[in-house]
Amino acid sequence: MRYSYGKAILITGASSGIGRAAAELFADAGYMVWAGSRHCEESVEQRQNGGEIRSIQMDVCDEGSSRQAVERAVAEGGLGIVLNCAGMGIAGPAEDTFEEAVRAQFEVNYFGTLRVNRLVLPYLRAQGKGLVLVMSSVAGRVPIPYQSHYSSSKYALDAYVEALRMETRPFGIRAALIEPGDTKTGFTAARRMAMPADSPYRQTCEGAIARMAHDEETGVPAMKPALAAFRLAEKENPPVRVTVGAVYKGVMALRKIMPARAFERILAAMYQ
């Protein structure tokens, strides 16, 4: 076991799914885990190998609670890693998804990640070492119909992390993306449909979302992407991104080599 960035980690979105699985994995390996989410009781859970999970209330859309969580973690043992898992999905057609839903999508997935990292990065810079991990998605490089705004929020994270890596490297900070595909978590039940009742896309959109929900519910367990994050934390020079699972690595390879219109036809056919 290599603790390349020390033994303290802040995980956002840690009350459920991938964030929760990551909290358990890191804590069982001896880490002190600050597990942030909106819906949790403050508590300390002792785990194997001296690790613990300290659940802490934190809304990544709220500056005050995010600042409090980061400052507390730093004051009580320091911080070496931040793993941004807080996220949600809205579904709707690219044309007429309600704008306020699109903004809410970016507020959590993109600006929430930015907010937390902006609070953590000064500490990492001061100590000359640290790791920023972002739970993106395969949808951050392959846009999904009827989840165009979710995909856009993940594409935005992709560009942000690539640039952040170059900017923070001189300060000893590393950053990487994790790209899961369908994963069985609370994400499916939490997804919000956001389109007008009379949308001309309604029927196709509902069919596509039902297909996606099925794929997620029969997807890999949350521990798989959590393990990808855990392995990145052992690396002093992590890659830009890790795609989770052989199937999705194959999808990414196909996307690179196939003509764009041929790839698009296959993708579109999956969600008709």
Ligand SMILES: NC(=O)c1ccc[n+]([C@@H]2O[C@H](COP(=O)([O-])OP(=O)(O)OC[C@H]3O[C@@H](n4cnc5c(N)ncnc54)[C@H](OP(=O)(O)O)[C@@H]3O)[C@@H](O)[C@H]2O)c1
């Ligand atoms: N499941 C998949 O198929 C899949 C695939 C690719 C990528 N991902 C990504 O993986 C990440 C984790 O999702 P998941 O699948 O584990 O879903 P999940 O089970 O629904 O977990 C989402 C977590 O985010 C937290 N959260 C939501 N809004 C928040 C906010 N404003 N502030 C703080 N925490 C917030 C939730 O807790 P509270 O409600 O208590 O705050 C929960 O702990 C997301 O970024 C998602 O986009 C998921």
